[in-house]
Amino acid sequence: MEPVTVVESRVIPLDRANVDTDAIIPKQFLKTIERKGLGKHLFHDWRYLADGTPDPTFILNEPALANAKILLARENFGCGSSREHAPWALADYGIRVIIAPSFADIFANNCAQNGILLIPLAPQEVEELFVACRSGPLQMRVDLPAQRVHAPLQAYSFAIAPGTKEKLLLGLDDIQSTLSHRDTILAYEATRKREAPWLFQELRHG
Amino acid sequence: MAKTLYDKLWEQHEVLREEDGRTLLYIDRHLLHEVTSPQAFAGLRAAGRSLWRRDANIATADHNVPTTDRAAGISDPTSRLQVETLDRNCQEFGVEEFGMLDRRQGIVHVIAPEQGLTLPGMTVVCGDSHTATHGALGALAFGIGTTEVEHVLATQCLWARKSRNMRIWVEGRLSTGVTAKDLVLAIIGQIGTAGGTGYAMEFAGPGVAALSMEGRMTLCNMAIEAGARSGLVAVDQCTIDYLRNRPYAPQGEQWEQAVRAWRELHSDSDASFDREVRIDASHLVPQVTWGTSPEMVLPVDGVVPNPAQAPDPVRRAAWERALAYMALQPGTPIRDITVDKVFIGSCTNARIEDLRAAAAVARGRRKAGSVKEVLVVPGSGLVKAQAEAEGLDQIFLEAGFQWREPGCSMCLAMNADRLEPGERCAATSNRNFEGRQGTGGRTHLVSPAMAAAAAIAGHFVDVRELS
Numbered sequence A: 001m002e003p004v005t006v007v008e009s010r011v012i013p014l015d016r017a018n019v020d021t022d023a024i025i026p027k028q029f030l031k032t033i034e035r036k037g038l039g040k041h042l043f044h045d046w047r048y049l050a051d052g053t054p055d056p057t058f059i060l061n062e063p064a065l066a067n068a069k070i071l072l073a074r075e076n077f078g079c080g081s082s083r084e085h086a087p088w089a090l091a092d093y094g095i096r097v098i099i100a101p102s103f104a105d106i107f108a109n110n111c112a113q114n115g116i117l118l119i120p121l122a123p124q125e126v127e128e129l130f131v132a133c134r135s136g137p138l139q140m141r142v143d144l145p146a147q148r149v150h151a152p153l154q155a156y157s158f159a160i161a162p163g164t165k166e167k168l169l170l171g172l173d174d175i176q177s178t179l180s181h182r183d184t185i186l187a188y189e190a191t192r193k194r195e196a197p198w199l200f201q202e203l204r205h206g
Numbered sequence B: 001m002a003k004t005l006y007d008k009l010w011e012q013h014e015v016l017r018e019e020d021g022r023t024l025l026y027i028d029r030h031l032l033h034e035v036t037s038p039q040a041f042a043g044l045r046a047a048g049r050s051l052w053r054r055d056a057n058i059a060t061a062d063h064n065v066p067t068t069d070r071a072a073g074i075s076d077p078t079s080r081l082q083v084e085t086l087d088r089n090c091q092e093f094g095v096e097e098f099g100m101l102d103r104r105q106g107i108v109h110v111i112a113p114e115q116g117l118t119l120p121g122m123t124v125v126c127g128d129s130h131t132a133t134h135g136a137l138g139a140l141a142f143g144i145g146t147t148e149v150e151h152v153l154a155t156q157c158l159w160a161r162k163s164r165n166m167r168i169w170v171e172g173r174l175s176t177g178v179t180a181k182d183l184v185l186a187i188i189g190q191i192g193t194a195g196g197t198g199y200a201m202e203f204a205g206p207g208v209a210a211l212s213m214e215g216r217m218t219l220c221n222m223a224i225e226a227g228a229r230s231g232l233v234a235v236d237q238c239t240i241d242y243l244r245n246r247p248y249a250p251q252g253e254q255w256e257q258a259v260r261a262w263r264e265l266h267s268d269s270d271a272s273f274d275r276e277v278r279i280d281a282s283h284l285v286p287q288v289t290w291g292t293s294p295e296m297v298l299p300v301d302g303v304v305p306n307p308a309q310a311p312d313p314v315r316r317a318a319w320e321r322a323l324a325y326m327a328l329q330p331g332t333p334i335r336d337i338t339v340d341k342v343f344i345g346s347c348t349n350a351r352i353e354d355l356r357a358a359a360a361v362a363r364g365r366r367k368a369g370s371v372k373e374v375l376v377v378p379g380s381g382l383v384k385a386q387a388e389a390e391g392l393d394q395i396f397l398e399a400g401f402q403w404r405e406p407g408c409s410m411c412l413a414m415n416a417d418r419l420e421p422g423e424r425c426a427a428t429s430n431r432n433f434e435g436r437q438g439t440g441g442r443t444h445l446v447s448p449a450m451a452a453a454a455a456i457a458g459h460f461v462d463v464r465e466l467s
Ligand code: SF4
Pocket: B062, B063, B107, B108, B109, B128, B130, B346, B347, B348, B407, B408, B411, B412, B429, B430
């Protein structure tokens, strides 16, 4: 996983609430057995017209915002299914930071696994950023170590859980670190097996 | 100290807790399906890792499988590759799988309770948000992403943070013709799709205790539509009766021991909740969604709302978008909305009780000529067999409905079952998002009885008024 530290980029203002994972990556692209290559299908149904050409009215197709890494949206971003294809598509497209008043729980977890920093700001602060975006592309600097967001006329602090922050800063793989607790897990299992043996039933195979 | 059901389940599964509150949680049951697992198995293979505990895992193919002639295989090559990849991964790693031709195959959230693979007191995860369903059995169940699927396969644990406690207290009992689906839609209408975000949502009160296990599963299934990763219902006699003699439920002495432990799985009477919502079930009427989010829901006697009356600008914009997408005018009575297709199925409403409710409406009637297609898709092979033993399939066929093989089908249209652009559907599934049932398709969420009634009338009607 690619670490996140400081991200400088223009902002893509996606002025919608409850953007769901079906919209982020429609189901026809879930049939892949790979993690890569989903960026071109990000927001597919909003981004392309019926004939497959880009819809010029959709914000992602704004030429001045090509290669932007920061997405700005409204509340409850990422609601819906648990598909990790949503953060895979966002990451593959190049999005590293999403700013919104709130995020859906499972989506937030999935982003942390894929090097995408989610920044919850107050609705009023998000509104100020949307207003700022109306007068042309907004350049922004997101500083994860300092937990600060800088726009030309605004700056905000944001909260992040220490574990998530460290994981993003270092690009850590969870499995490796969990396996370092091997003995603790085995001890837990041994106790549970005595208390609740029915949880450790063998399944009939074959 | 008094504990909630969620507190108890959480504590029983804490392997270790870090200073910042991150907890390593032990996972008892891991359900796998073809869409969210291939990259996880690939990750294990690439890192040379093996499964921590093979028998905690169980797999089935449900999202991509055809609902017509199974013997013919899957014609879409990408769907086929995904299903074959699951078969191969399960073989290689020794995971028990109910393959496409196994009669126990079905939607993962239908088959696990049905087989007794989900038990009270378990932690249950799956790469699928509707894992919340299993909370109906007093299990802590939630959806995870693919990286977490890989993590569970390799470590039998997950890193998580404890949610806050929320209780939905349901007073009164549902009246005849009003179901758990109507109840949960009304709850979502009341608290919004983000109303449960950050909470574990326990459903309790007389209105919940009176529900069957099927009804409780429908409730918990849609907890995620209210923003909560997990839904919960306390264990009671109904839960225990449901599980007795299920294939994977404990037997003999172990059954007795398990039942004693399960009887503790309820919130203490003096436990406190961070948020409590009350709803009275006794006056509830059947619900129909009108928009593109489950919170956009109305009683069947309602009219499509006017965005000018939305409570705030963000919602006003959302309502305008939804009306445009759904091609509806403010002020239109819900009953005047006609449907092109009807879908009775999904992990929300494809259990035997749901099919019985739909069949009770369809019995002796015919679908309206204007309705192009009515799909009835049982949740599992065993539900299908049960329905056929009861003659429900014949009732559906005589009504002009189609009787299909089990799977997710038109809930998300990954297989061949889908809406064409502009088509309008009464669906018993859980999401009415734009394009969910097919690009440009328009979905109205309802109960199975209401879906069957719409199929007969050609438009929405209050099922209680069908004579
Ligand atoms: S039936 Fe629908 S919601 Fe349920 S698991 Fe399948 S696709 Fe998901």
